Amino acid sequence: MKQETKAIVCAGVAVLSWSTVASAFKIALMHLTPFGLLLVASCTALLIFTCTITLQRKWPLVRALCVKQWKRFAWMGLLNPVIYYLVLFRAYNLLPAQIAQPLNYTWPILLLVLLSLFSGQPIPRKKYAGMLLSLSGVALISFGSGGLNGQGISVTGVLLAFLSAFLWAAYWMFTNRNKKVDAIVALFANFLFGSLYLLIAACVAGVDLSSLYGLLSGMYVGAFEISVPFVCFGLAIRNTNNPALINQMCYLSPFLSLFFIQTVLGEQIVLSTYIGLALIISGIVFNESQKHAVVSP
Template sequence: MSQQTKAYFFGISAVLMWSTVATAFKLALQWLSPVQLVLLASCCSVLVLSVILAWQRKLPLAWAYAKQRPGYFLLVGAINPFLYYLVLFKAYDLLPAQQAQSLNYTWAITLALLAVPFLKQQLRKQDLVAMLLGYLGVLVIATRGDLLAMQFDSVAGVLLALFSTLLWAGYWIINTRNQGEPVASLLVAFCFSLPMVALYCWWSDGLPAFNLKAWAGAAYVGLFEMGIAFVCWVMALKYTQNTARISNLIFISPFLSLFFISHFLAEAIEPATYLGLLLIISGLLIQQWRGKTKLAKAQ
């Protein structure tokens, strides 16, 4: 198997896993509150990441990182998984899955905006067009295509979904300062986050009682959304000879996700969801465009 074939294998595996998680979120939230889901999924993710690092003989790295930069990982862990997934799961709790997952894909546009003040990057024309298309897509999805009426299924849900993109973009901006091994770094962040999540869960909704369906759903989220999919994506980027080819695979995910939502949650997918998602994806593709000359050099 060639290096590029390995990259496609890991990349497609990650995309397939991410395509199922919107459905898993909604199913698990039938039995768990958002913070209870964060807690159980985080515990599962810590276990699977520890096993992966132990198998790779990199577990000592996590311990070294924790001792070297406790303040940094405390901040990162507070954002992801604690605040990001708490906000995201609350959005899923308030919105149809098709709306929540589609709105979440605007995080790359939010990242471009935050990169201006925090990374001193310039806002390009492509970014402005991407913003226009992306947030127009948000309005189309959130209003079910009735832009003039401006009626939302849940204003709070839409705002939370958009706020989650701010948190996720902020997490990646902070993460640019981390040169450590990505899987080990993620494990440390999750370990630092666990006490915060557990304390808030106990104080707010109470620790989750055992329920096989609930815990199985949380385990699925922890395994695939927070754990194995991330590792597969890291491996894909490691093996690929062209990052753009692998990165573009992510655009398959939202449409596959709608298929799973339709079949397993029995949500009727609104025409406005497809239109809004196409606007968002179009914006993201325009944002990635670097011009023919630069693209030729990258290939």
Template sequence: MKNQKKAMLFGLITVLLWSTVASAFKITLSHFEPIQMVLIASLTSIVLLTGIALQQKKIHLLKQYFVKQPLFYLTLGVINPFLYYLVLFKAYDLLPASQAQALNYTWAITLTLLSVPFLGQKIRKKDWVAILFSYTGALVIATKGDLLGLNFESPLGVAFALLSTLIWASYWIINAKNNNDPIVSLLLGFLLSLPFTLIATALLSDFNFNSVEGILGAIYIGLFEMGISFVLWLMAIKLATNTAQVSNLIFISPFISLFLLSAIVGEEIHPSTFIGLVTIIVGLVIQQINWRNKRRVAIAKE
């Protein structure tokens, strides 16, 4: 049963949750290494998603999906959560959270570029304009406005942030033709990624989780970044009679996130970060606008 009001409510709740995670990332990184965060957050999400799958009586699908496509789900699991969050958390570790989260918003543009060789899609004129705006915004953020000097405060941090967009876009490219239940598919990926996360934790860090604040922060990330927000967003899209209205709520998130980073974390927001973020959002909006329909409406009015 479609219900636009409920869809907007679920979408808004999801966006508000997403707005808090940059602050949660930065706070938790003051207690744990990135791989330690991935481990605790992944375990939290596995518990949550298992509960949802049991409640929906779909837990039996795990075996069915794995037997049918073991390599496919193993690949998905290695990409998300293992590689994606390890790289993303490292970016947040090296950069101010305001910069890392703004750069991460260029993933939709990266998806457009990857869709050409892997999905056979064509880049439209408005896509090129969107790409120009978004990557100009990313450059403004990375250089703190010094575009001519190209002076990067943390080149490695910027590289990790942009690499995270490549990994996340790749995940959706690979997942594009997956018609199986999304929650069960996500849970299976998380389960298959767990051995990799455990091995990486042993190699890159340790299992010394002696910070209550860090554990609570990682649990929060597992619940609200990796788990509940995913489920709520699926519900919003499923209920929507106008998907575009729900999708456009995403553009609110980065600005709320900047406010929370300043208010909660005490991070100073550089003016260039705000300018760059606005430029990126303009690019994303341009990409979504259906110019043909706009012209048709204008002609009809005439």
């Protein structure tokens, strides 16, 4: 298989995986609490990252990490997976998947703001147009779907979905400042600490994992939201001569996700969700097309 073909196949696997997880979240949360789901998913992801490091022979990179780096991963593991996914799963618990998923996808807009604040550089004026476009999509989804299924939309759920987007943007920014560490090694270290924190909490507070459907769906989330797509996306970027194409393929994911939400969950996707998501993605793509981006600190 040619390198470019391999890259597209890997990117396709990542996109397809991410497209199914909104539905998987809702199914898993029928059988598990957000904490129980995260415990199963995190441990599953840790196992997959461990296998990946073994297959790619990256254990020397793990052993080469210094004490300062391990300390950094200790608190980064608290941010992701613990805090981020607990907030995200709670948002999905309170909202229809067709609303939670697009709101969480606003993280690139929040990242732009965070990078501007931490770098001290103003956001280019043209990018305000993209931000306004995305925010109009957010408003349409948040308020235009207010009567979905005859029920009001949870304000707490909407705020949690925004918080999850903010947390992911912050995590991405902190991770981007530590590019010296291999991406898979960094994820392994994060989830090593994150899983440890979750196991300690489970021992103290207890957790009900008696549902077989819950365990299987949690393992699916750990594999196809947290670990496999990130491994595949990394392979795609490594093997491609056109990284822009690989990145743009990711924008297919939220639209494919709506198909699975309607087919698997039976949610009737309302028009405001389609239009709002299109506006959010359009604003993100517009900002990424601008040459003068805010420099990461």
